Amino acid sequence: MKTLRWILGTVALLGIIALIVIMPFRSVFFAANPTHIGFVGRIIYILILSSLMVLFRVMQGPTAADRIVAIDIFGILIVGLCAVLSIATGRSWYIDIGIAWALQSFIGTLALAKYLEGRSFND
Amino acid sequence: MIDTIGMVFIALGLTFDVLGCVGLVRLPDVYNRLQAATKCVTLGTCSILFGTFLITIDTSLATGLKALVAIVFLVLASPVAAHAVSRGAHRAGVKLWEGSVVDQYAEDKEGEE
Numbered sequence: 001m002k003t004l005r006w007i008l009g010t011v012a013l014l015g016i017i018a019l020i021v022i023m024p025f026r027s028v029f030f031a032a033n034p035t036h037i038g039f040v041g042r043i044i045y046i047l048i049l050s051s052l053m054v055l056f057r058v059m060q061g062p063t064a065a066d067r068i069v070a071i072d073i074f075g076i077l078i079v080g081l082c083a084v085l086s087i088a089t090g091r092s093w094y095i096d097i098g099i100a101w102a103l104q105s106f107i108g109t110l111a112l113a114k115y116l117e118g119r120s121f122n123d
Numbered sequence: 124m125i126d127t128i129g130m131v132f133i134a135l136g137l138t139f140d141v142l143g144c145v146g147l148v149r150l151p152d153v154y155n156r157l158q159a160a161t162k163c164v165t166l167g168t169c170s171i172l173f174g175t176f177l178i179t180i181d182t183s184l185a186t187g188l189k190a191l192v193a194i195v196f197l198v199l200a201s202p203v204a205a206h207a208v209s210r211g212a213h214r215a216g217v218k219l220w221e222g223s224v225v226d227q228y229a230e231d232k233e234g235e236e
Contacts (some may be wrong), residue, residue, distance in 0.1 A: 036178070039130060046137050053144040057156075065153045065212035072204055073147060073160045077140065079193060080168040083175040084133070086186050095175075095189040102196055109204040116211035 020045050040088040047081050068112045075105025125177055132174030139167030152220040153212050161205040169194050 024041030054077065057070040082098035143163025150156045172190045180187040213228055 035182075036126075036130075039133075043133065043137060046141060050140050050144040053148050057147050063153060063212070063217050065208060065215070065217055066156065068208055069153065069157050069160060069205075070147065072201075072208070073143070073164050076164050076168050076197065076201065077144075079197065080136065080140065080171040083168075083172050083190060083193070087175055087178055090179075090183065090186075092183055092186040092189060095186055095193060099189065099193050099196065102193065102200065106200040106204055110207050113204070113207035113211035116208070117214045 016045065016049060035090060036087055040084055043084055044081070047077060047084070051077055064116060068109060068116065071112075072105060072109045075101055075109075125181070129174040129177035132170050132177065136167040136170030136174065139163045139170065143167060151222070153217050154209060154219065157205055157209055157212075161201060165197055165201040169197055172197075 020042050024038050025044045051074060054070050054074045058067050058074075061067045061070060079098040079102050082094045082101070086092060086094035140163070143160045146159025146163060147156050150159055172194045176187040176190040176194075179190075210228075219226055
């Protein structure tokens with residue numbers, strides 16, 4: 001059973017690496033003249049992989065604190081994704097989305113931490 | 124040339140991101156996961172934003188300056204959020220991993236009462 005899991009994991013990892021090398025992610029760019037498309041199109045796979053690991057922790061996490069940490073990390077990853085997309089499309093408002101997402105994620109994490117601590121929101 | 128330096132920064136940041144997420148999946152309890160994930164992912168995302176600043180600074184100035192603003196905000200905000208979550212988890216009674224050797228916050232709370 002353990003050998004089977006190792007083999008499955010190795011095949012999945014090699015498949016992801018082959019996908020990154022062969023087929024960059026092209027369909028998300030709406031810009032007329034995208035720049036650095038090979039680099040950015042390969043990066044997006046790695047960010048999606050990290051986001052899937054974070055979502056696994058959100059589903060799996062034994063306590064509520066695990067889920068709060070995972071949601072916080074997910075917000076920070078999205079900021080990086082927005083920065084990378086702004087390189088590819090040349091549009092600066094992607095970074096605005098990232099800053100707004102970071103603000104909302106910070107406030108939400110503080111509120112959830114206070115709720116976890118067992119206090120109300122107004123003290 | 125400056126594009127290449129920016130790409131090196133972005134690749135370094137991606138490495139930190141992936142390792143932080145592996146730590147989030149693999150480590151045994153909340154506090155270990157919080158430490159691995161928050162530090163690695165914050166540093167990695169700051170590195171990605173700095174690479175964005177270096178790549179886009181000569182084509183559009185606005186994108187680069189907004190990336191710097193995002194770096195400052197992340198560096199200020201992320202440790203505060205991590206500290207709040209760990210304090211809330213400790214007060215909510217989340218147990219430490221059984222291999223942990225010291226719990227000074229619990230000793231401090233016993234001293235107060």
